Amino acid sequence: MSVSQDTFRAALLDSARPVPEGLSDGHGRPAGARFSVYRNNVAVSLTEALEVSFPAIRKLIGDENFRGLMGIFLRQHPPTAPMISQYGAALPGFLEGFEPLAHLGYLPDVARLEQALRESYHAADAVAIDPAELQNLPPDALMGATLTLAPTLRLIRSRWPVHEIWAYNMEDGAPKPSGNAQNVLVTRPEFDPIATPLAPGGGTFIAALADGQTFGTAFEVATQATKGGGEFDLTPTLSALIAGRAIIQIRPGDSP
């Protein structure tokens, strides 16, 4: 019986295991350290894929820590499909439970934002509505309307200033994070996703729309969520949805 793929795989992912027997170097000797070529290819290629997908996490903890951390992650969560540009969806959850980095409590949400940006990049194309459609709707019909949001839309709701932390690490000249909790809208106006921090109540408003609630109900729950801050200010959130070409259908409600 030749070395099984089970044995080969186990030795690939665990350098403490011996090189499988039955492999030679073509000069009549055991393969020995030549097996490391495969070990190295697996670990390096997966780590590089994660570097591409999670640049802010890498910047936050530094190159060396990132490589060490990804070495642990990729052995606990090897890819389950061959689309390597989509690998790493399990990283936020892994970071959540990774005790040595518990003092950086915002890391999982930053990873969620990076994952959301990547999902948006690959999401299905859809044609946005003409904003005039919204403006031309009589107020009653608007309040009763339900909206279909684009497949490229993602919403990150965080108790951390997640957009500020992400931007500070990814954009030149971005200000230092302030410390306030942030919800972030990810949209894809054409091919490049953008992340927009939402005004108070904005996350609740979009989550309600995505849940199929009417425009009016979404507005109400957003106002309730804007504790003590007065009525929900719809304008910046609606502008972000329109600018992000994130509304692809309006179904007007019945007039009361």
Place this chain on the structure above:
Amino acid sequence: MLDAHPFSALPPGPGVGYKAQYFQSIMENPAPVEWLEIHAENYMGDGGRPLAQLRHLSERFAISVHGVGLSIGGEGPLDPDHLARLKTLCGWLNPASFSEHLAWSTHDSHFLNDLLPLPYTAATLTRVADHIDALQEAIGRRMLLENPSSYLAFDKSTMEETAFLSELSARTGCGLLLDVNNVFISATNLNLDPHAYIDAFPLDKVGEIHLGGHDEDADDHGAPLLIDSHGREVADPVWSLLHYTLQRSGPRPLLIEWDADVPDWPTLAAEAQRAADALAQVPA
């Protein structure tokens, strides 16, 4: 030639491995590149830039779809989800060619992102042939199977790699993708004669040739160990081996692979020009 080559609808000229950053250069002035190869797994999202670029490119260029993740040599059955994704891609794109590797990469639904080696035995031959049949059935076309780059050998192998590939082609009707850089790497690493490998290869089944760069290392005993990095220019002895091959095979679609430390377009186009020059010296 009046007749189309039985194993390839790609033009017998130079092609390159496509990267998103080349889009504008290629659309403006692709010369001398005549066709493009994409990695199937990079075009399995639902939309966005990758698919939009590919739609544009496919209107102007013959496209070769090169799979890197099916695990044709896997001990377990092929992943039906991945077969379905390949069928979808080949369905809308209608590529000039589809190719995959004589290797495995998935075990127990864990994808290891490397092309892992196989023992050349009767049992492996039966299993790989069954997987090729399943793939060709799923995508409704004939595939090309690529020879691997080897860093070690299996004591239990009972067949030469060239005989193994010949037999697979005979059993399944698949064509072959001859990676001349892989031949040079394997021959160096396993102490074999690369020219003898080419002599034994069924060149009439070759629908495409690959060329790429490799890195030089050494093993524990100081023996040369070449690594298939695709991260630099094609090495001179690989160009020589290509000339040797083309004299025997006649012209074939010739791909430059450069996947790591990816160069700018003029550098890649210069490598493609070298491939064009090599083809120009070949009797048709």
